[in-house]
Amino acid sequence: MAPRVLVSDELSETAVQIFRDRGVEVDFQPKLGKDKEKLAEIIGNYDGLAIRSATKATEKLIAAATNLKVIGRAGIGVDNVDIPAASKRGIIVMNTPFGNSITTAEHAIALMFAVARQIPQADVSTQAGKWEKSKFMGVEITGKTLGVIGAGNIGGIVCKKAIGLGMHVLAYDPFLSNDRAQEMGVTKVELDELLAKADFITLHVPMTDKTRGILSKENIAKTKPGVRIINCARGGLVDEAALAEAIKSGHVAGAGFDVFEVEPATESPLFGLPNVVCTPHLGASTTEAQENVALQVAEQMSDYLMKGAVSNAINMPSITAEEAPILKPFIRLADVLGSFAGQMTENPIKEIEILYDGVTSTMNTKALTSALLAGLIRPLVADVNMVSAPIMVKEKGIIVSEVKRDKTGVYDGYIKLTITTEKQTRSVAGTVFSDGKPRFIQIKGINMDADVGQNMIYISNTDVPGMIGFMGTTLGNAKVNIANFQLGRDKEGGDAIALLYVDGPVDQAVLNQLTANPAVKQAKSLVFNVD
CATH class of the missing domain: 3.40.50.720 (NAD(P)-binding Rossmann-like Domain)
Structure with a gap:
């Protein structure tokens, strides 16, 4: 049975014909996007939804989309799509980032x-x-x-x-x-x-x-x-x-x-x-741009529904069906490592080096690197994806290098990211355990073994007695619950790092209380996508 796509906003007839030519059954109702009730009533009949800006893919609509596999946005902005809700339902959200x-x-x-x-x-x-x-x-x-x-x-x-x-x-x-x-x-x-x-x-x-x-x-x-x-x-x-x-x-x-x-x-x-x-949001309103993004979204959605190919996805990496089971947890790891560096770095990045050690060196490192770069840029560019991230990094003139080597340590495979800015060099490494979850194994050359949680606190300090108690007391007084607490240091009395996995976001006021301690060099709240 051919997949069915609903086009609920204005798309050109040429774009609609692309669906048909590629074996997709298409229902072209360009005024339907403005009728929320009617759209919610019928959305469960479709595998794909092609939209512009008039249709609002809300959590309520997505909940009704029982068969939906992909939402294609003709344009770059996805403000009208509830991406977390779509991700929970396993619905891919695509955009067309460079058409306008x-x-x-x-x-x-x-x-x-x-x-x-x-x-x-x-x-x-x-x-x-x-x-x-x-x-x-x-x-x-x-x-x-x-x-x-x-x-x-x-x-x-x-x-x-x-x-x-x-x-x-x-x-x-x-x-x-x-x-x-x-x-x-x-x-x-x-x-x-x-x-x-x-x-x-x-x-x-x-x-x-x-x-x-x-x-x-x-x-x-x-x-x-x-x-x-x-x-x-x-x-x-x-x-x-x-x-x-x-x-x-x-x-x-x-x-x-x-x-x-x-x-x-x-x-x-x-x-x-x-x-x-x-002017009324006319930035993308030219005949050429509207046609370009319409054709592009039709091609992308058709390729996914008919071939399983994913491109320009906001919430899913571009990988083949054969690679997915093995690559998926390492894609998540790469994204986490990039996100850590992106949230920690304030200065312009000059160089990025990615080391693939052991089993990771034999994987699709292009996909892994793209995921890492997307994680790195996302703190500043929210709608970046694995396809657009390498292009953005290249446009910035940032040098990216990959190093692959056979297994050298106790882990079957790990990824290490080193970034160089105009003021410093920072590194972070991680691996995936048998449970498929990413873990930090080294930060700034200091070994540790830390779970990755949605909300975390990074603390760097001088290794002096009483720091664990100070951190716990400060967070406890602020009603911040600690789910996991991992430490590492380079030497006795030297530099130390703490990674705390906490149950929710941490206010800047709490971080200020931590940095008020003379031994604390830095305290930063981090947020990771761990779904």
Whole structure:
């Protein structure tokens, strides 16, 4: 019996035909995504769901999708899909991460021009029969400094186009290396320097805990007087109320926004302000981009349903059916090691070395490396996957090397990750035991044997008496329950590490209490996907 796919949003007829040509039965109902009740009523009849942004794949809908195997999102954003709920049900979530990059970059440039020359306001005035030539005095783009927050795929295209316009480009991106910045022709800076020097600022980062409110009231106050701010990335990156106040005060000269904290945006503090240009999330809205992502999602879903091939998956590695049983626990291990390094590292990464020892050296190390890189980048780029991670790392100019060797120690096989930043080198190693669960076996050269839990605390300290009691008492007083506690040290009185597996998230206030002890060098809360 042929697999069945429901298309509940607008996709082109060409994309729908791809399903049919590849042997998939397709039900094209492009208006159904807006009817939540009807969609939930029939979703149980389908193996695949192809959507854009109108359909909301909520936990309730996924619970009703008893036969669903794959959700395909034509576009990069998966905010309208409950990924944890889909993962629990074993439903693969795919996106098309690079189909609309050029279109979004062009829209950012278009908004920059519109704000610089007050084009929308001048158009309204002129068509109303006025001739207010002196009212709409603009500024040139050429020779101005553009600050790009996020120099990845879309941000990189914006940098290239801005340089072509004769602009000086400053880029802030924790993953951008000096070599890659030089190759791009941009100047890599810290965020504060960008804020102080940029005439225009444009954002091209995803929404994560680290990027939410990156242009806060405090950071907007640090910007150069007369700056103009463009956001075609995600609503919530900029404090709209604070920006509105800065525009009213004259500190910010103008803004161009395609995305908002609440969408659809029927109201915003920015609406009605002079020299603010707003569009209804049009970044990906070109004929070319819409067609590209539609065709791509149809091809990806068809390949999975007919052949079992997985590509551009948010919540599943790209591996073959034959490799899956053996590779899956090591994929999880690689992701955990990368996630540990990604959460611990604050400085731009220059080099990544991955050592595959013993049995791991004979596996599909390309898949393992992709999983590790995805884990490494995920703290900053939430929707990264195994397919896009290597591309993103390459774009950043980060050198990645693999070393394979025969078994050298007590473990049948393990993976060791070493990352080099501009300030330090950090390493972490792990293996998989017979129960299929990942374990940390070495951190910063210190041997240990630690379970991996969803919520963990990493503590580095000087090896002095009383530390275990101090940690336990501090966490106990804060009502933090310890599930597992593992220690390691390099020598008596030397450097020591503690990894604590706890029952829930730990507040920064508790971490501050730990670091208040003179013997504690660092205390950090870590979160891992261990499902």
